[in-house]
Amino acid sequence: MGLKRRTGTKNPSILSSEFFIQNHADIISCIAMIFVVGLLFQVTAPLASIFVVMHHNVTEGLDPNDIVLYTYGRQDACVITFYFLIAIVMHAILQEYALDKLNRKLHLSKVKHSKFNESGQLLIFYLISLIWGGDIILREGYLLNISQLWQDYPHNEMTFMFKFYFIVQLAYWLHCYPELYFQKVKKDEMKPRIIYTTLYLVFLTAAYVLNFTRIAICLSVLHYVVESIFHTSRLLYFAERSRAASYGFTVWNVLFVLVRLGSISLSVLTFWYGLAKQQVTPAMDIVTGNFNTQLIRINCLVAVFLLQAWMMWNFINFHMKRLRERAAQAASSKKKALAKKEKKQKKDELKKVSEDEVNELPEVDQNTKKDLRSRTGVSTKSKRN
Template sequence: MVFVVGLMFHGTAPFASLFVALHHNTTLPEHAESTSEQAVHHDDRYSYGAKDFSCIFFYTLICVIIHAVIQEYLLDKVNRKLHLSKINHRKFNESGQLLIFYVVSALWGGNIIMKEKLIPGISHLWEGYPTHHAAMTFTYKFFFVSQVAYYLHQFPELYFQKVKREDLMNKITVSLVSLFLVVGAYLLCFTRVALCLLVPHYAVECVFHVARILHFAEQHKAARYAFGAWDVLFVAIRLLTVVLSVLTFWYGLALAPNQGIDIVRGNFNTPLIRLNTLLVVCLLQAWLMWNFFTFHLKRMRERAAVQAATTAKRRQTEKKSKKDHENGKRTSDDDVSELPEADQYSKKEPALRQRPTARVK
């Protein structure tokens, strides 16, 4: 979302010069003229610094505005047509907002990966660290700035959306973890590996929220297939994340010649930082897998309970129907037996008349 707004302003000279001022351009020559065209040249590289706070604050406000626009002019109109319940209405809005963010981020990040040639050359994830990792292109840096801004904007949205107290801690935890990981990768100059881990994760989340929206739209067959695809892809991406993290932090960066902390150059390649970063990533994947299995076990128990209740109710209904039938027959026989003998014979006489008589040869 922020990417579209940024590109709208990117062509204007005031915005371009402001972006360079806040993003610490590192490649402008000493005698270059301060024109907007040179400032935003595609070969320019940017580092991070204290002035990024102003830019992040600006894009956080942009995210809040775009969130409100999408809610009012897109999601609310779709909700009126679907006639969802209050709980499903809230879930639909959440999935709609996240789907747009994940689609834009996955496409944008995938475009950066192709331009930086990180695939198929996986060695680019650690080669050239920290020189080529600390200096980022315009769209590269803009991607991480917008990511930080988006996760920051989720905190005021908790108030605007009037999130229930029982859901508050879960949403705050997810936002804090995402913000911590993106900011950590940004500050430690691990943006390449972070980009290659975020894009597959966002792509899988797109499938999940598409499945939820199809479920709310009562497209149950398509939603079932989408949920099945998400189950497989979710586990596969968790394994891919662990493999890429181990290759980068345990093998690749360990072979780099520059070992030590140099804040000026953006070098944080030490065994302690690498080990802690790898541990954080692996613990996060374990936490996601735990939630994944817990969610599916809970659904299996709910389905088993519903099926057991349905079976018990059907058996109870059949038993009651059989019992009522037997009681009705017994009541009819009792009523006949209580009649006088002549009346009993008159009641039984039609049945006796219907009995077949033996033929006389």
Template sequence: PLFILLCFLFQITAKAAVIFVTLQYNVTIPATEEQSAETISLYHYGIKDLATIFFYMLVAIIIHAIIQEYVLDKINRKMHFSKTKHSKFNESGQLSAFYLFSCVWGTSILVSENYISDPTSLWRDYPHTLIPFQMKFFYILQLAYWFHAFPELYFQKTKKEDIFRQIVYIGLYLFHIAGAYLLNLTHLGLVLLVLHYFVEFLFHISRLFYFSDERYQKGFSLWAVLFVLGRLLTLILSVLTFGFGLARAENQQLNFSTGNFNILAVRISVLASICLAQAFMMWKFINFQLRRWREHSSSQPQSVKKKFVTAKGKSSRKERENGINGTVTSNGADSPRSRKDKSS
């Protein structure tokens, strides 16, 4: 990034550096009567977006290293985590910061564009080829962040057995975010991303609290409820958008020049992809809950056994003190004496 920024110092290289730093493909259109400005700038996508994504991918790597060095590593030194907890703590620390940032930013876009108050905006006036600056920048940074996760597998020295899981995890994000961006489904994609990120943020922040105090379990219980509700709400919004909104649109002809992908095959493919992703996450969720239940069930008999042994030890000591079963009693005169037995 520093090399690209230095290119702005020279007039010859400044034009090339602009492609990496600023958003491309802006279109100026007249403002409506409700808007105060005379003109507004909207954006669409193109091949030059790859250069912008590459630049902000490098920025994400730098920010990742700063958070790791000055925040997470300092906490790890104080808490003295094991190697397993150390890697999971770093993962949750990085992701919770990213999810929180994305949720706040995405929610502000939803409120400013009135997508929450008017659900029909998810499919109305499709294709959404022209989007405001904040929304395009949001998608650019989302793609840049998940692309940066690939080199981080090397920088973080991820275990070989965890690499495939991480690649699948990252690939699912890139596939769905890029799909929403390229198919001009940015309105629906933004709503589903904010919903999903909020649930994931709750999970990772709960795991951070759990590492600091293993008695903390309330956050996981709340996350489990919201996770299921999030999957249901995602399916409901997707079915409404593709099954009712876009299915009833007048223009249902494939046209690459206008960015219209509203045909039956595309709608079924996108809806099937979303449903399969939700089913995959529910399967992982059920396995996670079953594993937690088994661990809790296996640890419970051991704790009961320890309590039983402790209680037995305490009672036997009490019995010895009270002189039960012919042992030493509180009154020494009442107890038999071995010396006297020998003399007799």
């Protein structure tokens, strides 16, 4: 593939850290190709299919018109591993052929360069997930019949695209950890990235394992709408499209609060009212996939509440920080303007005092003084010329 990070003119030594960073996409794409090529041979096909093909098919009957349904299981870890490798390769392709070229045109600073790459990568993923998840919601009919989010629980059977959506989600957020090393992210930027990556993984994995995938896909699509607008606005800001970025951030400010309220409302409706009317079990039933216990539902609801509250807290702190920065900037500008005005006033006062002193002299001395000033001015001009 030839995807190499152009970080220097000298070629690093083989098996060194720098060599692996520059050539990680080629190395990982070769590993992924081993699984794909393995499907072509009868001997290796059973082993390779564990990593490539979707497993845990629970569809009964041989009718080709039947919808193929899947549940989750241990072999999903192998499939996630394969698409984890694919995510790293796709990340490198997008970085090399799109984001790096844009960075060179925009001439961004190192700080903006890192944030631009982060927003560019996340925006593409959010848009794909938004379109994909929205299509699943429309196909399954959740938008017109919201009661399907809790009816007929446990929801341990999924269509191919439904299950594939969660497999890709988990694989993508897992690949964000090694990307911190591949992209040479600074230590001060690592913490927030690790935090939001871990939160995505924890909530998506919990929803997938506990069979709360229907409510999870709706909440994720709502969240991805807001995040897409934010990262689009940030990219426009870095591209110096200030007016468009300002409109985008304004829309983001409004939708962020609305989506937080909508996520809480949808969670209360599902976990507190909807699932309480379904098949409630006193203890977890792993065999049937029924995790509809009061303890689990309350914990899930509290977890969603805390997540939304944490996001709102960060949102408020972000805007308060911006207000303080603007107030400090305005005060600094006002102070500079006042100092400049005072300096001008002192200069005018000194000039006025000098003129008053000349006026107090006798008429002959005044003319001599003015003549000396005019000559001094002329000589000064001639020297400058």
